[in-house]
Amino acid sequence: MASLRSLGVHKPAALSYLVAESILSEDATEEHYTWETYNDDNSEKYGEEEVVTTDYYVVWSRGGVVRKVFNFEVEEEKIVQAILTWFPSDEDPTPDTQAQKGVINGGNEKLRASLTQGTQPTTDPNDTSQYAPPVPAEGRSRALVVILKSQAHVFFLSGSTHVVNLPFEVERAFPAPRGLILQRKIPQSEIIPPTPVLPPAPQNSFLSSQSFSQPHRRFGSSFTTARQCKSLKPGTTNALFLEDLIKNSTSSATDGLPRLFSFTNPLSELGLVVNVVTSPDRGSLLAVNNSSHRRLEPVEKAEELVYVSVQNEVYFDRECGDKPLILVVTANYETNSYTIWNASYIEPKSISSAARRRHSTLPASKVRRRSSYGPTAPGTGATTPALRARDGMRESFGGVARSKTVPASFNANSTQSKDKAPNQTAEDALASQLDPDFDLSRQPKESRRVSSLLSRAELSTSFDRSAFQDLATHRTSMGASFGGNSRRGQSFGGYADRNSFGGPSQPRNRASTPGSISRTSFGGASVDDTLEDIMDEDSYDTLDDYDEFGDIFASGGYGGAFEQEPMNGLRKELVMNKIAETPIGNNRSKAVAPIQNGADAIKEYLKVFTLPAPCNSEALYERRLFVHIVNGKSQSHIECEFSILRKRLSTPAFISKAHGKDAIPRHALIPTLIKLQRLKKHIDALKISDRGIERVLCLSREESGESVISLYTGWGQHLPVKFALGPLKLFNPYKIESDSPSSRISAGQKRTLSPPQTLQKLLSPGLDGTFDVLDGECCRHRLQLQLAPRTVPVLKAFEACLAILPNNVGDLLIGIWWSVCRSLPRHQVLNVEWTALVVALFSLAVPFIDQNSVKLTDTDKPSQKAPKPCQTTFQAKTVKLSSPSAWDTMWNHEATQPIAKSWEAVSWSWIRHSKPLSPLMSPPKSRLSARSSLDSKVDLQQLRGKNDFIPFCANFARKFIQSPIGKAADDQWRRISALENQDMRCFYLPKLLVALHLLREEWKLDILSQDYSISDVRNLTPILAQLGQWLQWNTWGWSRGSYYDLDGRGPDQWIFEESIIKADVISAPWEMPPSIFEWLNKAVQPELSQHFPTIMLLMRQPKNPPPQLDIEQYVSTITPRTIALGRYLRNVRSSSNSPVKAVEFMAQSGISIRMLETFPEAAMAPLREAIVRCQASPPTTWTSSLLRLVQREDLDLHSTYSAESVIDVQQTSAAVGSAQSSLPPGTRDVHTVCLTTEQPEPLQSAAEVERHLITRLIFSEDRRFFEAYKLLEPLKQAVAECIPDSRSEEAAVLNAQNNLMQWVMVRTFSLPSGSAMIKYNSKKPLLTEKYPLYGFTTSCLMKPMNNVVTADRSNYTEEKFGWAFFHAGVAAGLSISREAQGIDTSWIMYNKPAELTNKHAGLLLGLGLNGHLKTIAKWLSFKYLTPKHTMTSVGLLLGLSASYLGTMDTLVTRLLSVHVTRMLPPGAAELNLSPYTETTGLMGIGLLYYNTQHRRMSEIMLSEIEHVDHSDPSESPDTLRDEGYRLAAGFALGFINLGKGKDLRGLHDMRLIERLLAVAVGPKPVDIVHILDQATAGAVIAIALIFMKTHDEAVARKVDIPDTLPQFDYVRPDIFLLRTLAKHLIMWDSIRAEYRWITKNLPPEYQNDHQLKNIKVLRSEYMPFFNIIAGLLWSISLKYAGSGDTKVRDFLVKYLDQFIRVCRLPALRYDAKLTRNTVRNCQDLVALASATVMAGTGDLDVFRRLRSLHGRVGPDTPYGSHVADHMAFGALFIAGGTHTFSTSDRAIASLICAFYPIFPMDVQDNKAHLQAFRHFWVLATEPRCLVIRDVDTHRAVSVPIAIRLKNGSEKALVAPCLVPELDTIANIRTTNPEYWEATLDFTNNPLHLASFKANQTMRVRRRSAHDMHSSTFSATLVALNDAQVARTTRIMWDWLFALPAFNEFEKADVSLIIPLDPNSSVHTNMSGTVVDERLVLRAQARSWRRDDLWDLRVLFQWAERAQEGGGKLGWLGREVVERLRAVVLERGRRVGEVR
8 A cells, every 4th residue: 555664773683693703892883894695586485585784794574583604704705795596406496495485395305416426326227217408497406605715615504515725816696597797806006908810811812721720739620520630730930920929918827717607506507697799790601591690709808797687587477487588787897888688598409419410411591501711710712612510529728620530430420320319329328338327317517626726827838738637537538539549548438638729619528427527518508509500499489590610609719719728628618698778877977987996886775686477468468668777976866667478489399399398488588678767866776576566666856855655557547656754663562572682672662753854875775665764874674565455455456457457557557546545534334445446436427426416315315415525534324323332433443453254254153143132232223123034034234224335425525626636647648648548447346346346256256255245344335336326337337126136236225326327438348237146056057158257358359369378377366266267168069078087177277186176166166076076086197286186185095104103102002902902802802802911912103103003903703823933033932842741750851851941942032033024024113222133042932831041141152153143133234114214324333243253243244235235334344354253254245236136336246355365366366265255155146237238247156166176185175165155156147237137238259058067967077076965056046037037948858957877977966956946947937836837857767756645654756856856846936936826825734734744754773864854855955945935925724734843843854844944934924924026037046045945053053055045035025014004094904895806806805914026916906885986097197116026005094974875775874883892982972963063964974973983184174065065055055145056046956957867976974965955945935925
C-alpha cells in the first residue's frame, strides 16, 4: 500500500561480535569495516546474508546470526574484498536443490576424487554413462571468496576449502552466475606504449607463406589435414631481422595481460573474458554473404567493470531451459562512455559432439574460400584454398610450417572400420588411451596447486608448462604417444603438444588421466573445435559467419598476436557482445574522477541495477528490461530500455539422440536497445522489491533542501508518489531479540529519532520492500516500503487484473490502490487493502455516473439517496435496529480477521440449526423479533442488518477522484485514452469484471477459498454485481433473479446503488455469467460441451505468436484449477474410457494431491472414481507422483524407509512381544513359555532386533532357527552323551567323561565356521564401544548323568589352537552388516588390541569380506603387517583383496607382491614369512585381479602351479610350495580368468590349457611325480574355473576321469572327485538331479551300485566310486544352489542317508578304515551339498540329518568333519534365512573354494587347503529374502505372494521368504485380500529390479473392511471381527459412533475412522477419506446455498452416467448416492407443500 515505516537503526549483525572480541572498538563506524548484504531466492527461507570485512577478519552472518568468522592475520596481507557467490557444481540438480532450496552441497567431490585416485579405475570402463552428453541444467554451490593481495581463499558453505594463488593483484571482484569475474589492478606506473604492427604482406608474397619462431619451440597444426609449407631457417637474415623488430616493439610481460578474468572453479585455471570484435576491412576473400570478419579478443583494459548479472535477468518460462541473459556494464573513462554487454558462458561440449562435428560435412552455406593470411595462417598461396585439418595441436606463433601429418588413427580421412561410425572410432581410440577414471560427462579439472605454482612465473614465459604440471601433480607418462613421436610420453594427435599462444590455440585438457598432458578439453569447452557452435548460441545469427580459428585469434599482424602471449594456457570462458553504449556525461573531468580514486570510488558513487517490466498479456512474447546507471557524485541517472526476444536454438544431434523427445529445448534471450534517456537528477536510486512488485526508489532533493524519496517505473505513466520521512525508530519494534539488550534498557525501547534533514544514499535493498537510508551523520536507518498487498484475496485479484492490463495501465491501477490505502480512515475501515481494491475498481466507473441520480436499495426506505461523501462512515448496518451494541462490534471485528470464519461457514452452521436455551442467550435482534422460520431455527439475517459496504466504497471513490491525487490519476487516464480515441476506463472495466468473475469461479473450485465468497469482507460477489449493474449487464447485476442474487448476495442482504454508467460500454460477452458448476454439469454428459472461458480470452495476443510459448501455462498461475480441470476433461473426452489413462491425464494436466483434496465434490467425483478403480492394481510402470496421486505410497520405490528409524527401544519390546504372540497356538504351550522365560535371547541393537523379527516371521511355525542358533553358539554350554558301564566305578566314569571332553572341545572349536554363517550381516555395532570378540566355552553337560564337566583352559589356549580363535574373529567380523556406517580406520584402530591376536586377525578378514576395508588407511595396513604376525597378515591381506575385488588396485597389489616370492625381482632376498602368508598372497592376487584376464598375473599363477625345483634329495622338501600353496595358485588363476575359456584374449600364446592339462591329467616324470602330484588339484580346479559353463566338450572330455579301471590306479582317489566336478562345471546345462544322469556318468563297472544300497562292506577299491558319486552330487548342488528345490533335496538326502549308513559300517582293518575316511569325506561333502541347495530355507529334512551328524563326538570324527557339518548348519540358516547362494560364476567358484572337499584333520591342519579360504562363501551369498512391510507402521508382516517366473510357471509363497534367482522372475505380487495388491514387475520396470536388489522390500497398505469386500455382509463381518480384536483400543471411542453424524455409517466404515492398527497413518495423515466426503455431501443435501445444490446436481448427473452399462460407483457407492438423492427429493417435496 506504499506505506513507509521505520525499522530502527540498522547495524551489521556481526558488529556486536567484533566489538566483543575487541576486533573493533565500540565507536567503530563504516570507515573501519566493509558491510555487504545479499538477498536471493534463499533469503526468504534462511534470511538475509551479510558479510562484514575488516582488515584481517571476515564475518559471515545469515538471518541476523553470526555463522562463521575467518581470521587472515597469519597471511600478513590485508583483505581486498570478501564476496558471496555461486560456483558450478558437478552434482545433478534437482528441483529442490536448484530452485526452491538454492543451497546445494559442495560439488567438487568428484573432481577431488579424480585427483587422488592416481592410476586406479574408480568407475566401470565399460560404463556408457561416462560418455553421456551434458545435461543443460547445472548444480550450484554457495561459497564465500576472500581475496587478498596474492591469494584467494574459497570457503564453500558445505565445508570444503581451497586456497588459490593469484598471478596478479585483484582490484575488484564481481559475483557472476558462475563464480566470479576478477578485474586486475593496473599499477599506476604501468604505461602501455603503442605497439608497432607489421603491415600485412600481400597474399601472394613470400612472407605470407612463412612462419618465424624461436628454435627451441615445438609446433604443430591445429587442423585436420596437414599443409605443406616451408619455414625460415633459424639464424637467417630475415629471421633475425624480424625477431629483433618484434623484441624491440614489445613491452614487459604484463603489458599484454588482459584485465578481466573468469574464475568459475577453484580447481581450474582462470578463464579469459573476451569480446566479439568486428573487422570490416579484411577484404572480399574473407567475407561471406556480405558479412564482416569477427574474432574474439580480450576486453580493453580501459573498460572497468561496474556491474555483472548474478543470475538470469529475465525469465520467460522457468521450466523451458532458457540460456540465461547475463548483462555486464563497464565504464570507460578514456572515451567517457558506459558500455552494456551481453555475456554468455561457453557451454561444455562432449567428445561425441566434437567427433561428430569433425567428421560431418559442412553444408553449402558454410563452405568458404579461405586464403592464408599473416604468419598465424601459413597457407599454400593466394589462389589455392586448402582444407584445414585438426591434428589435436596448437600452432605456435611464428612457428615453423605445419609439416607433420595427422596420425591415421585421428585423421578424419583415415581408413576406418566399416561397421563403426567415425565418431565411434574416435571415441574408441580415446577410450583405449584414456584412463578408465576419465569421466566425459563432467568437466575435468586439475589441482589448483598447479596454477598456483605457475602463477608465480610470468605468464608469458615460454617454458614447457605441461612438463611442469607433470612434476607438480606427480604424474608420469603412460607409454607411447597417441599421435606421433614426441620427447614426452603421450601426445594427443600431433607431433608435439606444446606451443605458444599466438596462433590458433587448442587448450589442452586438464584430464584426470595419469600421464596425460593433453589439453583438449573433452568435458569442458574447446574453443577451437566448438567455437562456432558456442557462438551460434551465444551471439545468435550474427556470428554464423565466423572465419576459421586462425583468423579469429589473429589480429592482422605480429604486434596484435604478441599482445595475446600472456594468455597462454588460459581457456576462454566468458564471451561478451556489445549491445549498447552511452556517454557518461558532458563534463569529462567529472567522469575521469572515479578512475583517479580507484575502484573504491567507483563502488562508492556508481550504482547499476536492472528492473524487468512486469509480465502480463503483452509481455508474454516480448519482455522489457530497464538498466539504470546512477552516478551519485554527478547526480546523473541513465535509463536504458531493452526489448528481450526469445529465440529457439537448434538442439545438438547428440543431445536429441540421447534424450529423445524429452530433450530440453534451449532458447536464447536476445536483447535489443529501444530507448536511452537521462532522468532528472537523483542523489541516489536503487531497486526495491516487495513480493513480486518491483520499482525504482529515487532519492532527490527539493529546492527547499529537503530530501524526498519517490517511486519511479520506466514502463508507463505513474502517479506522483513521494514519501517524506517522519520520526524514525531507534530500535526495530518488530524484532523479537535485540543485538544489544543493554542499550535498549538504557536508551528506551520505543525511543524515536527526529527525521534527518539530509539523506546521502539509499543502500542494501532487502526482502519485503526493506532498504537503508544513510543520513548526514552516516547513520543507517532501516525502512520498509510496502508495495504489495498482504491479504491473499487482494493479491490474487491484482494478479488477475494485471494479467489483462498493459503495463502502464496496471501500474496506474496499483498507484491508485496505493493512494487509496494511504487516504482511507483506518478507524472506520475494517480491511484497508480490500476496501482500497474495491475503491480503486469503483474509481474507474464513478466518473461516468451522475451523482444526483444515485439511489440506494433499501427495503425500508427505497428512495433513500446516497449520503454526501463528507458524511459517509462505514458501519456494518444502515438499517436502524435497536441495540447496535456489543454484538455489532463483535460482528464487525471478527469479520475482518483472515482466520475468522463467516457465520455462514460450516464451522458456525450449528448456530443456525439450534434453538437458544433461553432468550438471554440469543442475539439481541433475535430477542426483538419472534419470527419463526420454516425450520423454526435462528435466522442468520437476525444476526445482522444489510451491509452498506458497496455505497461506502462508491462514495469514497467519488471523494478520491476529487482529491489532487485522484485528479492526477484522471489526467493519466486521459493521456492513455487520447491514443485510443476512447476512454480506456470504459474499455478495461468490462474486462476487469469478467476477469474477477472468472477468479471468483476459480475460488469455487477450492473449498478452502469458499469463505471468500460467503464473508462480507473479501467477497467479490456484491462488487461484481454492482459493476454489472453499472455496465447495464442485466444478468450480471444485483437485480432479483440474477446470477449473483441467487448466490445469496442480492438486495436482501446488501445495499447497492441504483445507477448506470452514461458512456459507451461493451455489451456482455455472455447472456449469463459463466458458472463453473454449470459447465461441469455439461462436461460430464456425453454430448460435447464448450470449454470454460479463461483469462486468455481477455488477453491481447499477436496474430502470429511464437510457437515455443504456452499462454495457458502462464494463465495457470492465476487460475490453476480451472486450467487443470479443463485440460483433464479435454484429454479424457478425446481418449478411451480407461481409469489408468484418466489418472495419467490428471498428472499431465497439473492436478496435484492438494488440488484434488480441496476440489468440491462435483469436480472430485470423476477423479476419485478413476483413482479408486486404479488403486487396487496400478500399473507397475507408474512414477512416484502417480502412485502418490492414487494413495499407493506403498508402491513408491523412491521413498525408502530405514528399519532403525522407526524402531526404538520401547517399540522393540512391543514388537518382540507381538511377534511372540503372533505364533500359532500350538507353539505357545507351557513348556515353550517356560523355556523362553528361563533362557531369554539377548537382543543388542535395533538392527539385530529387526533381523530377529524377520527371522521369527520366516520360521514362525516352530523353533528350528533358535535350535540351530543354540547348537552353533560357541559360548553355549555343550551337550554330550557318555553312557557309563554299570559295573564301572565313579572314578572311571569321570575319567571317561574327561577323555570325551577333549573331543567335545574339538567340536566346539569348529562351531565358528557355522555361527559365522547364521549370524552373517546381522549387527551394526555402536561406534563408541569396543566391539566384543568372544572365545569358547569349556564346559559340557554330560548326559545322562547331567553333570557338568569343564576342560582345563590351559590346554586350549590361543597359541595352541590359533585357527579356531581366528575363525571366531571372522565370525564376529562377518556379523557386522554391510550397511553399517562408520567402520573405518578410526574404528578399526580403536578396536586394535595392544598385542595382535588371532581373533583380531579374523576380525580383519571378516571386515574385508564385507567390504569394510576399502577405507582403511595405508599407514594402518603397514602397522599391521610390520610385526609379521602370521594370522594378522593372512586376515588383512585376504580382507583387502576381497574388499578390492576385481579393481586391480595398485596399493593392494604392492602389499600382496612383497608377500609372494614369485613376484619379487630376481636376486631378491628370501622372504622371512610364513607359508600361510605367501599362500594368502597368491589367493589375494586372484581376488584383486578377479575376472580381468591379466596376463602377468596369469603367468605367475601358472608358473607356481607347474613349478619344479630339482633340489638335492638330501635336502628337506619345499615347505612353501605344498599342495595348499599350489591349490591357491590354481584358484587364483581360475578367479583371474573365470569363465573365459573360450575367450582367452591375450593368453593364447601361453598355451594355458595344454600346460594345465599336462599337470592335471598327463603323465608325469617319475623323478618329480611327488612334486607334480601336489599340483594336480590346483590344475584341475584352474581348468574347472576357467572353462566353467563354456560347454567345451573337448576340454571336458580331457579332464574327465579315465575310461578304464586299470587307469584308476594312477590317479589319487580324491582327484576323481575334482575331475568329475570339473567336467560337469564345464558342461553346466547337462547337469540333472536324476538317477539316470548319475548312471550315465559312472563307469560301467559301478553303474549297478549307483544308489549305494548294495554297499555292505568297506573296501578300498570303492574309493574312486565314492569320490565320483560325491563329485556328481556336488555338481548337482552347485547347479541348484539356493534354489530350495525339494526334488533336488530329496535326491541328495537319499544319497546322504546312504553315506551315513555306509560310514557306520564296521571298519576293523586298515583297508576298511582308509575307505571309511573317504566315505566320511564324501558324507560331509554331500551334507554340504544338501544344505547348499536348501540354503537359507531351514529345511527340516536336512536339519534332522545335520543334527544327528552334530552329535558325533569321538576320535573317529576329526575336526574337519565337524567343520563341514557346522558349515552345512550355517548354510541352511544363512543370515537368519534372509540370504542364500547364487549360481553366478563368482558364486560357484567361491563355494568350491569354501567347501573344498579335503577337510582339515585337526585345528592347525592347512596342508591341503588354507583354512582362511573356508569363509569365501560370503562371495557367493546374495540377499533374496523378500520382506513385506506395512507402509503405515513400517513393520515386517507375513503376507502370501505369487511369483511368476519367466518360463510362465507360478509359485505361491508366504513372505518373508526366499525368492528364486532374480533373472528368472517376471513379477512378484501380493495375494492377501487384507492388503492392497502390490506388484514388483522386473520385466517392464527396471527400477523395481534395482530397488529389490538394494533393499529386498515391498511395502503394502492395509485395506479397510469397506474396501476389502464388495458385499456389505462380508465387509460387516470382517469389521465386527476387527472390532472384537481391537476392542481394548476402541472401547474409549465407541461413544463417537452413537452421535447423529455417524449413525448412518456401517460397521465396515468404522475402520476408516479408527483403524485397527493404532500406528496407522490415518491418525497422522491429514488427507481425507470417503467418510469425510460423505459427511460433506450429507451437509450439502440439507443446505440452501446454490453452489452446494449445484454440487449435488453435478454429482447426480455424473453418477447416472457412471452407472450406465452396469458400472459401479467405487468411490461413494450407489447406496450413498441414492440416499442423498432421496434427501434432496424429500426437501423439494416439503418446499412444494409449504408453497
